[in-house]
Amino acid sequence: xxxxxxxxxxxxxxxxxxxxxxxxxxxxxxxxxxxxxxxxxxxxxxxxxxxxxxxxxxxxxxxxxxxxxxxxxxxxxxxxxxxxxxxxxxxxxxxxxxxxxxxxxxxxxxxxxxxxxxxxxxxxxxxxxxxxxxxxxxxxxxxxxxxxxxxxxxxxxxxxxxxxxxxxxxxxxxxxxxxxxxxxxxxxxxxxxxxxxxxxxxxxxxxxxxxxxxxxxxxxxxxx
Amino acid sequence: xxxxxxxxxxxxxxxxxxxxxxxxxxxxxxxxxxxxxxxxxxxxxxxxxxxxxxxxxxxxxxxxxxxxxxxxxxxxxxxxxxxxxxxxxxxxxxxxxxxxxxxxxxxxx
Numbered sequence: 001x002x003x004x005x006x007x008x009x010x011x012x013x014x015x016x017x018x019x020x021x022x023x024x025x026x027x028x029x030x031x032x033x034x035x036x037x038x039x040x041x042x043x044x045x046x047x048x049x050x051x052x053x054x055x056x057x058x059x060x061x062x063x064x065x066x067x068x069x070x071x072x073x074x075x076x077x078x079x080x081x082x083x084x085x086x087x088x089x090x091x092x093x094x095x096x097x098x099x100x101x102x103x104x105x106x107x108x109x110x111x112x113x114x115x116x117x118x119x120x121x122x123x124x125x126x127x128x129x130x131x132x133x134x135x136x137x138x139x140x141x142x143x144x145x146x147x148x149x150x151x152x153x154x155x156x157x158x159x160x161x162x163x164x165x166x167x168x169x170x171x172x173x174x175x176x177x178x179x180x181x182x183x184x185x186x187x188x189x190x191x192x193x194x195x196x197x198x199x200x201x202x203x204x205x206x207x208x209x210x211x212x213x214x215x216x217x218x219x220x221x222x223x224x
Numbered sequence: 225x226x227x228x229x230x231x232x233x234x235x236x237x238x239x240x241x242x243x244x245x246x247x248x249x250x251x252x253x254x255x256x257x258x259x260x261x262x263x264x265x266x267x268x269x270x271x272x273x274x275x276x277x278x279x280x281x282x283x284x285x286x287x288x289x290x291x292x293x294x295x296x297x298x299x300x301x302x303x304x305x306x307x308x309x310x311x312x313x314x315x316x317x318x319x320x321x322x323x324x325x326x327x328x329x330x331x332x333x
Binding site: 031035039043064070073076078087094095103124129146147149150155174181 | 236253254258260261264275278280285286287288292293297303306308309310318319320321323324328
């Protein structure tokens with residue numbers, strides 16, 4: 001295997017995380033900038049995506065163990081599951097459904113194609129799981145990955161402000177809404193505000209990942 | 225370290241086997257995550273055995289999204305022609321999900 005893809009991914013990601021650690025502006029999100037740079041490099045150099053993808057296969061393979069690993073933070077926050085079980089259950093079911101249905105309906109209503117609607121459906125769950133779900137429901141996994149990251153960036157940039165404007169004060173409500181809507185990137189933002197919100201947000205992310213990945217393949221039959 | 229990695233990869237392997245045999249609709253690794261969660265809650269697996277390794281994966285997960293994400297290069301025309309529905313749906317769904325979820329949970333307190 002040629003190390004081109006691994007090298008270029010590591011090098012660019014390193015540079016962008018360094019920049020981000022100095023200037024914490026949401027627009028400088030390292031994953032998004034690395035993806036855009038690689039798209040630009042491939043586009044300008046004429047190197048095919050297949051060649052890049054093949055040569056960075058090891059990274060993609062590690063998505064599997066990374067998703068399995070999400071069980072540990074989920075278990076670690078178990079006391080919050082016991083304490084707020086009713087709210088968490090309701091928030092996951094309602095939030096998980098609203099995320100999928102609102103996105104799919106909006107795409108269809110505005111004349112978008114079915115491929116795009118399928119790809120946007122899992123956009124509120126964590127990227128690693130969303131890619132797998134997108135594949136299962138015949139979406140475009142790479143488009144899903146980008147839409148998930150953009151959703152996360154919105155949550156990171158404006159989630160707290162939107163909830164402040166809507167006068168939502170409850171810490172559990174704020175955390176859960178953020179985790180269900182904007183996964184890890186939203187969680188990274190709200191944890192700075194409040195520890196309980198941060199923990200519940202992480203739970204919301206993990207549980208909505210499970211909920212959506214079980215529900216969406218069935219829901220897709222009705223929606224499309 | 226090896227015990228933790230063996231557990232994480234072991235559950236990934238277990239799930240690959242199970243989803244092949246059972247032909248499940250749940251995507252790959254999510255089943256492994258569910259099984260490991262059950263194993264942790266039932267104390268078949270102690271969290272100390274794999275927490276460091278799992279946390280390493282979770283902390284550095286983001287870079288793994290780059291290769292699949294860069295695949296959008298194959299769909300630039302599609303994105304260009306559907307930019308409005310895509311952008312509008314992202315915004316509408318973001319506000320709807322955030323506020324409806326927060327309000328639902330708040331009412332239940």
